[in-house]
Amino acid sequence: MFREMRRKKQVLSLEECIEVLNRGTSGVLAVSGDDNYPYAVPLSYVYHNNKIIFHSAKTGHKLDAIARNEKVSFCVIDKDQVVPDEYTSYFRSVIAFGKARILEDEAEKRSTLALLAKRYAPDHEEIRRMQTIDKEFNIVTMIELTIEHMSGKEAIELFKAKHL
Template sequence: MFKEMRRHKQLLNAEETAAVLERGTSGVLALSGEDGYPYAVPLSYVFDGEKLYFHSAKAGHKLEALRRCPKASFCVIDQDQIVPEEYTTYFRSVIAFGTIRELEDEVEKRAAIEKLARKYTPNDTPEGMDAAIRRDWAPLCMLEMTIDHMTGKEAIELVKAKEAK
C-alpha cells in the first residue's frame, strides 16, 4: 500500500525517525479538502512514541476535512540547511501517514493535552499547567493520529558525514 523509498541509503532508521518527531516543534498536516483540493495546515504537535496529538478548535476547515476523510499525512522538517555552492540543501525530514480521530472521552482528551502542555511548557508547575488547561478546556478539541506508516529521510551528504565518523 505504501511505496518504498527509492533512495534506500537516505532512509532514516526507526530510532532516528522517532527522534526527529520528538525534537520537532511543528509540522504540516495534509488532509483531503473540499472539492478535491488538498488542505495542508501547519500545527504544533506531540509524539508520544506511538501516536501524534494535535489541538484544535471545535469547528473549522481542519475538522470538516477530517470528518469527510480521517486519513492524513503529517510532515516534520528537522533540518534544512541551504548550501548554495552545491545547489542543494542538507535536509532531514519525516512523513507519517495515518488516521486521525477526535478524542471525545474526557480522560483521553485530558491525557493528550497534558502531553502537549509538557512538551511546550516543560518548566511549568503542575498547578500552572492545570490552570491553563482548565482555562482553555471548553473550546478545546484534541486529535489523535494513529500512524500506519512512517519514513524519515536525509540528504545524502548527511549520510556520508555519518559514515565518515
C-alpha cells in the same frame, strides 16, 4: 500500500524518525479538504506512543476534512540547510501516514492536552499547566493521529557524515 523509498542509503531508521518527531516543534498536517483539494496546515504537536497529538478550535476546515476522511499525513522538517555552492540543501525530514480521530472521551482529551502542555511549557509547574488546561478545556478539540506508516529521509551528505 505505501511506497518504498528509492534511495535506500538516505532512509532514516525508525529510531531516527522518532528522534526527528521528538525534536520538532511544528509540522504540517495534510488532509483531503473541500472539493478534494489538498489542505495542508502547520501546527504544533506532540509525539507519544506511535501517535501524533495536536489541538484545534471546535470548528474549522481541518476538523471538517477529518470528519469526511480520517486518512491524513503529517510532515516534520528537521533540517533544511541551503548550500548555494552545491545547488542543493542538506535536509532531514519525516512523513507519517495514518488515521486521525477527534477525541471525545473527557479523560483521554485531558491526558493528551496535558502531554501537549508539558511539551511546550516543560518548565511550568504541573499545577499551572493543569489550571490552564481547566480554563481552556471546553474551547479546545484534541486530535490523535495513529501512525500506520512512517518514513524519513536525509541528504546523502548527512548520511556520509554519519558514517565517516
